[in-house]
Amino acid sequence: MKTRKLGKTALDVPVLSFGASSLGSVFRDIDRDEGIRTVHAAIDAGMNYIDVSPYYGLTKAETVLGEAVRTLPRSSYTLSTKAGRYGENEFDFSRKRILDSVQESMGRLHTDYIDILFLHDIEFVAPEIIIEEAFPTLLDLKEQGVIRYAGICGLPLPLFEKMLPQLDADAIISYCHYALNDTSLLSLLPLLEEKGVGLVNASPLSMGLLSTRGTPDWHPAGDRVKELCLKAARFCEEQGSNIAKLAVQFSTANEQIPTTLVSSASQQNIMNNAAWVEEPLDQKLLEEVLHILAPLNNETWPSGRPEYNVHSSITPNSSKGEQQ
Template sequence: MFKKRQIGNTNLKVSELGFGAASLGNLYKAVSNEEANCTLDAAINSNINLFDTAPRYGLGLSERRVGDALRELPSSDYVISTKVGRILTPDSKANVKELRYGFDTPMPFDAHYDYTYDGIMRSFEDSLQRLGLAEIDILLVHDIGVDTHGDKDSYYYQQLSESGYKALAELRQNGLIKAIGLGVNESEICERVMELGQWDCFLLAGRYSLLEQDSLDSFLPKCEQHGASIILGGPYNSGILATGVKGTSVPHYNYEPAPQDIIDRVSKIEDVCEQFDVPLAAAALQFPLGHSSVATVIPGMGSERRVNKTVELFYHDVPTAFWLQLKEAGLLHPDAPIPVKDAN
């Protein structure tokens, strides 16, 4: 049974290991309905209670699959998180035989950014329909910020600041959702939106990991002051902390082939892993939970086998001496809190 941690100042409590459902939107490759069902059943049977999805994941496919798996369960058994910021519209000319937005999905829709009050309200209602659920627990603003929007960042940020945040606050105040936050790959935008009002959590992918801890200098302290929890996505930094760098495959970091300095750093971390007989992926999965602001870690899990292996890695015994050795070698931020072993 996974321990649970609180989301911000809400009453929501989530398992320390959560389920990232991008893979079930057929990210890069198709996953059959049968395999998707088996994957979700394995996560439920492992007592994972947080399921994170989004309209973008397979243009609605992931939400449909997650909703189908959760619908028969008591709502108290799970926490469902989805996202706003994109509206899906029918596209009769969609080529469902090729990748669209990175997904091999049969869903004949297109996606359009919209962070306005009306856009967020419509996205919320559409997600309820696709999920087939009466409630959504956590609503996250998806992919706001410079990394996604470049020179249109100010345009979309203005939508969120002038009316979009009002929609989120209204939904929360009326009890239609329990928590609001962002789902992004950059910490800067999370700090920026704190000026708009009270956020409960930030789903941040890859920016606090075994490989990088710059968030300790600014972002994580601000989250503590703000009262916002972190849902930590991308604990493997796009795969390099799962595969390592000593095999024959090309290691990936930040969705691209890893640069040499990153490869060198991971190689040194792997050396310490070998010294303590700790799988690199186990260390990557467990490290972020050493920080009190991190409520849960949600790696992508696209198969039943992957779920079972991830649970095994999560529970792998990692001695305190391992973390201390990484610090001594200069491979962890000196102020990085390390996971504490719980006898229970």
């Protein structure tokens, strides 16, 4: 699979990478063996950058992933995990908790170092906690060789605009902002380029918005967004295609987006996703789908503290994290 450089890091990442949230039974219940087979299929297909978090499935995702990779050479995959978020409303970005969390994660993942450690969904805490305590802790871990690179992740784009000038971050994870229904992530690219920050794009299906199954009940998007995304998905189906295929191809085609995370605990789904990247994009179908979604105009939803959602007039609520 084609690779791209991740910012100023020494990492070359595949254009399509494996988001391991699904291993935590986030979308549906999965068994350990099914999860292990899926991870192996992803790596075999060239999706050898894997992202996980102790939050996904309350450590189940890390545990299953650890079982999957423990027999593989550590040099055969790039691994990122997170610290700071441990439950739906459980956040702890203190130095002690981060240090403990990294050791716990490495134990579950059967590794003695993490390629990238991200602070998870930082929009839910005051900025001074991140700037004065949490991120300096990551820099200490980096200096010690426990982690190779340090980053942050979250939903609102204003979050990165506010925080990146104050942090020496190597990478970020942004989700639901570079997909068929929302390309507002493009507005952040000049800042990322200026600072040499690596970009990991996640949720090309907008956490299930772009699906003929209909959006999950917990999804925070508004009704109009859900209706138009479902309309677009059904249109693709009527044309004999799959909106998931179009979404993955669209997200990975942009040379300015180093990598996109997809998450599935289905071995066949992962193999399909990897194969789609190699196939030509149906430009006519893309134009028709973008036309259907055009009225949304990058409409999103708030997450976390109000100061990180300056462009939103809706009351903030909790987000499910960067799921597909």
